[in-house]
Each structure stands twice: as structure tokens, then as C-alpha cells.
Amino acid sequence: MAEKKSDRTRASILAAARERFGADGYERATIRAIAADASIDPAMVMRYYGSKEKLFAAAAEFDVRLPDLRDVPREQAGEVLVRHLIERWEEDDTLRVLLRTAVTNEAAAERMRQVFVGQLTPAFERAAMDEPAVRAGLIATQALGFALCRYILEFEPIVGLSTDDAVAWLGPTIARYLTSPVPSAPPTGHLTRCERRATSPPATAAPGAT
Amino acid sequence: MAEKKSDRTRASILAAARERFGADGYERATIRAIAADASIDPAMVMRYYGSKEKLFAAAAEFDVRLPDLRDVPREQAGEVLVRHLIERWEEDDTLRVLLRTAVTNEAAAERMRQVFVGQLTPAFERAAMDEPAVRAGLIATQALGFALCRYILEFEPIVGLSTDDAVAWLGPTIARYLTSPVPSAPPTGHLTRCERRATSPPATAAPGAT
DNA sequence: GGCGAAAGTCAACAAGTGTTGGCATATGCT
DNA sequence: AGCATATGCCAACACTTGTTGACTTTCGCC
Numbered sequence: 001m002a003e004k005k006s007d008r009t010r011a012s013i014l015a016a017a018r019e020r021f022g023a024d025g026y027e028r029a030t031i032r033a034i035a036a037d038a039s040i041d042p043a044m045v046m047r048y049y050g051s052k053e054k055l056f057a058a059a060a061e062f063d064v065r066l067p068d069l070r071d072v073p074r075e076q077a078g079e080v081l082v083r084h085l086i087e088r089w090e091e092d093d094t095l096r097v098l099l100r101t102a103v104t105n106e107a108a109a110e111r112m113r114q115v116f117v118g119q120l121t122p123a124f125e126r127a128a129m130d131e132p133a134v135r136a137g138l139i140a141t142q143a144l145g146f147a148l149c150r151y152i153l154e155f156e157p158i159v160g161l162s163t164d165d166a167v168a169w170l171g172p173t174i175a176r177y178l179t180s181p182v183p184s185a186p187p188t189g190h191l192t193r194c195e196r197r198a199t200s201p202p203a204t205a206a207p208g209a210t
Numbered sequence: 211m212a213e214k215k216s217d218r219t220r221a222s223i224l225a226a227a228r229e230r231f232g233a234d235g236y237e238r239a240t241i242r243a244i245a246a247d248a249s250i251d252p253a254m255v256m257r258y259y260g261s262k263e264k265l266f267a268a269a270a271e272f273d274v275r276l277p278d279l280r281d282v283p284r285e286q287a288g289e290v291l292v293r294h295l296i297e298r299w300e301e302d303d304t305l306r307v308l309l310r311t312a313v314t315n316e317a318a319a320e321r322m323r324q325v326f327v328g329q330l331t332p333a334f335e336r337a338a339m340d341e342p343a344v345r346a347g348l349i350a351t352q353a354l355g356f357a358l359c360r361y362i363l364e365f366e367p368i369v370g371l372s373t374d375d376a377v378a379w380l381g382p383t384i385a386r387y388l389t390s391p392v393p394s395a396p397p398t399g400h401l402t403r404c405e406r407r408a409t410s411p412p413a414t415a416a417p418g419a420t
Numbered sequence: 421g422g423c424g425a426a427a428g429t430c431a432a433c434a435a436g437t438g439t440t441g442g443c444a445t446a447t448g449c450t
Numbered sequence: 451a452g453c454a455t456a457t458g459c460c461a462a463c464a465c466t467t468g469t470t471g472a473c474t475t476t477c478g479c480c
Contacts, residue, residue: 137367145355157347
């Protein structure tokens with residue numbers, strides 16, 4: 001066996017850690033509780049991961065694995081992106097760990113920034129969009145807000161949505177953040193930003209209506 | 211004078227508590243730190259508020275004070291609502307306290323639900339909308355996601371937006387959640403939404419399944 | 421003034437935290 | 451076999467947490 005015995009407990013510690021961090025957040029997830037979940041002594045956790053912080057760092061390793069948006073036609077890009085994000089969220093609880101912890105833990109917040117701004121922005125740059133950072137940020141607001149309400153705060157109307165419903169509702173929003181021209185207020189600001197909105201970037205149509 | 215001396219310290223405790231809870235979250239905000247900020251003894255906090263939980267409950271008292279949407283024409287409702295929410299957020303740090311704590315504290319989460327689902331939904335019912343709860347939930351996702359990225363996670367592109375920029379970007383989103391007819395069909399198929407995740411997204415290869 | 425209550429201080433408790441070192445056991449190698 | 455090493459458990463440490471009770475000061479009022 002190339003598999004050592006320690007690798008199994010190492011992995012079970014990590015699994016228990018993910019669950020606890022995801023359920024309780026960083027501070028309330030204690031080493032002792034994690035160890036108990038893994039049916040092991042707390043000292044083992046230290047032996048394998050050195051400290052609580054390092055254990056957390058290992059448990060919060062994550063990659064969004066974005067699809068290449070150049071491959072899909074522009075009108076579908078929003079929907080494809082939303083579906084990818086939601087499904088990614090559903091399949092990997094690491095994101096929930098990150099979301100729960102990022103609110104009080106600076107390291108987790110930094111990783112969140114790396115993922116949602118640092119990985120999205122260059123993807124939009126490659127697709128030759130203007131203001132890629134702002135668009136990435138806006139999409140992050142909608143995606144993270146959805147996840148927050150669905151998985152963490154558990155707002156009933158949002159928890160009750162099927163994946164397809166969610167995609168149908170959020171798709172046009174993401175699409176607009178992706179493709180809409182920048183609304184009136186200029187970044188340099190030498191124009192009055194009291195300029196009210198020109199109100200409508202291209203009207204958002206019902207999903208699938210193209 | 212009807213004003214007792216104790217009221218002042220009582221208030222200063224509350225102010226310090228709000229700041230600490232908002233900056234550190236529930237667990238990391240210690241009674242001792244709060245007391246130090248208010249320049250008093252930790253025992254005073256207990257004397258005045260009984261326990262940490264009760265102090266938190268007092269610090270997280272909040273009301274969104276929604277505008278009556280029946281007063282504004284439908285096309286402007288989204289923008290009015292967004293502007294109100296953002297400004298409300300900017301002026302009162304209680305919301306930040308709630309957001310930071312709701313992620314790990316069940317009592318705070320419950321209050322969040324009361325505010326964002328419990329107060330928004332009836333407002334939409336009064337305005338005679340269909341699916342008021344879902345619309346309220348969706349609006350909460352965008353509003354909370356924006357606040358999360360702007361005030362807690364501090365995504366640079368979002369922090370950099372002016373209030374007017376933010377309203378211009380988010381306005382149409384909220385407006386659509388407010389007024390758009392309920393979307394029904396998944397993108398390229400015409401399946402009912404009772405279909406769970408059995409449906410696979412069209413062109414992009416779906417992993418697993420079968 | 422004096423007196424009672426309010427306001428504030430101090431030290432301590434009991435419980436829980438991350439973390440450490442010592443000691444037992446199993447495991448693999450020759 | 452025997453030995454070295456990996457693996458695991460136990461008890462304890464130093465520290466922080468919320469919370470409590472006894473003690474001292476300050477204040478308002480007769």
C-alpha cells in the first residue's frame with residue numbers, strides 16, 4: 001500500500017474541520033469538537049496540521065474553476081455563469097466554509113477576494129470587456145448574496161427555489177452586469193454625479209426570450 | 211432632571227458594543243473589550259444589561275423603515291427602494307452589526323429574516339404583487355450581497371462605487387425582481403420547475419449524471 | 421451634617437480555549 | 451525475532467471567556 005494509515009485520519013480530520021467550520025464559523029468551531037467528530041484526540045489535529053489557523057487554511061482551499069466565457073455566445077454568458085456558480089456552490093461545501101468564516105476572519109476574507117475579484121476580473125479582461133473589475137464585483141454581490149440568503153441565513157423563499165428557478169431569476173441580472181454599458185456616472189467624477197440615472201441600460205427581457 | 215447619570219454610561223456601553231460587534235462579530239467581541247472602549251469596568255456591563263446576549267439584543271435593535279411603495283410609480287419603485295436601502299445602510303451601523311453577527315449567531319439571523327423577509331413581504335403584498343415572498347427574498351439577496359461585499363469583505367471595485375453609481379447599477383436589478391413576471395422555463399428545455407436538478411445545462415458538458 | 425441608595429471597582433470563580441510534552445501502542449523493515 | 455518509527459492517547463499548561471459577589475466611593479435628599 002502506498003496509502004499510509006495517517007493519510008486517512010488526516011483526511012477525516014479535514015472533512016470534520018470543513019463541516020465544523022462551515023456550520024459554526026471560525027471561532028465557534030473548536031479543535032476539540034473537530035477532533036471528536038473525527039473520533040480522534042485533539043492532539044492529533046495539532047500533530048497533523050500544526051495549528052488551528054493552518055488547519056483552517058487547508059480546509060478553505062478552493063478554486064471556482066470558471067468556464068472560459070469566450071467559448072459561449074454573449075447572450076448566454078450570464079446564464080452559463082450563474083448556473084456554473086450555483087452548481088459549484090451546491091457541490092462543494094468549501095464555499096460555505098469560506099462564506100461563514102470570511103465575515104469574521106481576515107484570512108478567509110482575503111481568499112474570498114482572491115476568488116471572486118481576483119479570478120473573475122482577468123476572465124472578463126480576456127473577454128475584452130470594459131470595467132472588468134466592477135463587473136466582477138457586481139456579479140460577486142449577487143452571487144454571494146444569493147448564497148448568503150440560501151445557505152447561511154436560510155431565507156425560506158430563497159431556500160425553496162430550485163436550481164432552475166434560481167438560474168432563471170438571477171441569469172438576467174448577471175447577464176446585465178456582464179454586458180450592459182456602464183451607467184451614467186463617470187469614474188473620473190468631474191461631472192455631477194447628481195446626474196440621475198439614464199435609468200435603463202438595455203431593457204432586461206424575460207429569460208430565454210432571445 | 212429626569213436624566214439619570216446612569217443613562218449616559220448605559221448609552222456609552224451600547225455605543226461601544228455596537229462598534230465592537232460590528233467590527234469583530236459576536237464571539238470575538240468580548241465584554242472586556244467593550245467595557246474598555248467605554249472606559250468602565252466589565253462588571254458594569256453585566257449590571258446594566260444582564261448578559262452578553264441581552265447586550266447584543268439591545269445593540270441589534272433595528273428597523274428598515276421602508277417607504278410606502280404604493281406612493282411611487284412602478285417604474286421608479288426599484289430605484290427608490292435601492293436608494294433607500296443603501297442610504298439606510300450607510301447611516302446606521304446597526305445593519306453592519308447584524309450582518310457580521312447573523313452569519314454565526316442564530317438570534318441575529320432570525321432578526322435578519324424578520325427585517326428582510328418579514329418586513330419586505332407584507333409591503334409587496336400591500337402593493338398587490340404576485341409571489342411577494344420570493345420577490346422580497348430576491349431583493350434581499352442583492353441588497354445583502356452588496357452590503358457584504360462593500361462593508362464586510364471590502365471588495366475594492368464595490369467599495370469604490372459612489373452611492374449614485376451603486377444605485378444606477380443595482381436599480382434595474384431590484385426593479386426587475388419587483389416587477390418582472392415570474393420566469394418559468396429552464397433555458398432551452400420547456401420543463402416545469404418541479405423538475406429538480408435532473409435537468410442538465412444544454413451545451414456545456416455536465417459532469418456525472420446517468 | 422448624616423444616611424441610604426446608586427454607581428463604580430476589585431478580585432476571583434468555573435468553564436472552555438489552543439497548545440504542548442510525555443508515554444503507550446501499533447506498524448513496517450531487516 | 452527485534453528495533454525504530456509512525457501513530458495515537460492522556461494529562462496538563464497558560465490563557466481567555468462570561469459572570470458573580472463583596473467592597474468602596476459618590477451622589478441626592480431629609
